Amino acid sequence: MSSSRRPEPGSRRPEPGLGPRRRWRPADWTPRRRWRLADWTLRRRLLAQTVLLLAVLILVVGVVSELLLREFLIDRFDAQLLAANDRSSIAQNEPPPHAENGPGPVFLQARGQGVGTLGAEVVNGRATAAAIIGTSGQPELIPTAEAAALAAVPVDGRVHNVDVGDQAYRVIATATPRGTNITGLPLSQVDDILWQLGVILAVVALVGLVAAGVAGAALVGAALRPLRRVAATASRVAELPLARGEVALAERVPDVDTNPHTEVGQVGAALNRMLGHIAGALAARHESETRVRRFVADASHELRTPLAAIRGYAELTRRGRDDLPDDVAFAMGRVESESKRMTALVEDLLLLARLDAGRQVVHEPVDLARLLADAVADAHAAGPDHRWLLRLPDEPLTALGDPNQLHQVVANLLTNARTHTPAGTTVTAALAAHGPHAAEVTVTDDGPGIPPRLLPEVFERFARGDSSRSRAAGSTGLGLSIVAAVVAAHHGTVQVRSRPGQTVFTVVLPLHPGEPGAPRPGGGLTRGRG
CATH class of the missing domain: 1.10.287 (Helix Hairpins)
Structure with a gap:
């Protein structure tokens, strides 16, 4: 006879996963657990590592691109500045018509100077005239306080950065008989280009990371599909x-x-x-x-x-x-x-x-109340020096099984209590409903209890207790193992809990789905002699 379980025709197996599936619980998805790397699945780790590596690569490429482009733009910008300075030098020697009527230095009005070009004359360490070409094409004066920074530009034929007000300029100084002429161009043009490139790179990177995440999830899922099948096989074997x-x-x-x-x-x-x-x-x-x-x-x-x-x-x-x-x-x-x-x-x-x-166990209706009452009466006759109590419910409880074997279950539990407890011990046998479809039989004694080290093996065959629960009365060590075997054959459960002064054996049996059994002998509490 094979005990392996196979799905019935038409049934659906659970989708293979990287481990046995279990019901979702809110405690499993707390924010603390969600971000613990140790709790991440392999698929999530691979996807996160791939996206993170791609993000770092994009960041490095973007930073390097910005730096290289800035150097390139600065070089071209300096070339434009030198060209503007040459035009200024020519206009200084040959002033354009009507130049004396405009504000700012004369050379600033040279033909070809673009919007934003800066011009200033420094005489005796002071910027006496400073202006920029506005959007209208006409020079606009720069306040003296803002133009003061231009006086410190060295005359070395090299390009320098100077902040004039809230604008950064690339400027070059040229010596003249009257003093120094300064020509400059605003760096905002370069900054605008770099900002536009940065925004474009950020948008492209974001779109690329999202697309890479989606594609990576599909690719990683496909790559891990064989591993999920292997895990599914292991899960089915584990069940x-x-x-x-x-x-x-x-x-x-x-x-x-x-x-x-x-x-x-x-x-x-x-x-x-x-x-x-x-x-x-x-x-x-x-x-x-x-x-x-x-x-x-x-x-x-x-x-x-x-x-x-x-x-x-x-x-x-x-x-x-x-x-x-x-x-x-x-x-x-x-x-x-x-x-x-x-x-x-x-x-x-x-x-x-x-x-x-x-x-195969014989299955017939068994009145648990009558069975318990008979077993307690037999136990009282066998152990008159103990105090026997019987608690029964008001409603009848009928199980389906072998009456002889179920009687032996209760008799063995009562014999176990009588054999391993001293005279005068109170032993209580009780019957109660355990939910709508099961009955619960308990045998409780106030004896010395079972040592904790023996509790895990108390239902094993030939299990022996210490001197407090000895085999002086001729115990074979099979009574509780028979209880466990019979209860399991009747699709029930048996448990024990013990401490000094109280030992409780609990047997849960499924109820008979049909009509209840014969009327039980009395209800409430029946106290035996002893």
Whole structure:
């Protein structure tokens, strides 16, 4: 029998992802977690790194382009300035007609001077006349305070930068018999060109980054698609019930994703090899478990007959026990007692072997209230030195299952409480509804409790407690393991929590979907004697 699950025809598998999908939770998308690099997916990291690298490249290209263009423009600008200075020198020696009527120096009105050209005369360290050509083509005087900076321009035949008011100029000074003539051009022309280029580069870069992000997302998604298929295969394997039973581990990475020449193919091939080893190990484990279960079942079945014979012969000696020596009578009594104990152990092992083999459980309506009441009555008879309490609901609760096995569940829990607690301990058995479709059976005692180190293995077979929960009464160590196996066979759950003064075993069983069972024997609280 295979326990691997396959999708039903017509059902849709979840889209493969880079890991098992889980339901979205608001706590998973807090701003703090959203920007933690450790929580980013590989796709997001690759996309972010690609866009960031492209942005840095564009920034470097833009800065270098701006610097190179500025040098180029400055060189051309200086050439224009030298040409304007030559025109000024010619106009200084040959003034143009009517030049004396305009404001500013005479040479500023030379033919060919463009808008924004600056001209100034420096005499005795003072700028006596400074003007610029306005948009109307006529010179406009510069205030004396702003023109004062022009007086400090050295006469060395080189171009210098000077701030006149809120404008930056490239100027050159030429010596004359009267003093110094200064010619300049505004740098705003160069700055305007550089700003326009910067805006164009920024817009183009932004559009390019967006386009690169969209295209990169598609390309990275396509590149990671084989990895998602590999992860999907691993996720499907992780969802298989591999703990017990026969497992048909047929999931494998597709051949297209096992190319040894690619990184993803190497991962896929390694995963397939690992799955092959796991499938072989699971098959070997199942075969070994099957042989062990068959041996336990066969041995238990074969031991029942000789044990019954031993017990019968031991009981037969009771008829003539008065004629037997005391030591022989005592020995036969011990044989009878141990045969009973061994018979119980064999019966428990046989039941566990049948449950492990997955034998079909008898399903019939079981009145849980009546079952609990009968089990508490039996426990009171077996342990009169304990105080037994029974709590039942007002409404009947009916489960669907094997009445004998469910009775054994409650009986084992009560026996466990009686065996491992001192006389006078109060043991409470309670039944209550657990939601609309389940019933909850609890067995609580106020004994010394279970040591914390034993709680994880309390339902294991042959689990032993310490001296406070010893096997002095002949415990086989299989009672709680039978409880867990029977409850699991009935699609229920069993849990335990314990502390000094309170140990609670909780069994949850699904209710019978049909009509409720027979009326239970009484409601509310029933207190036993003891």
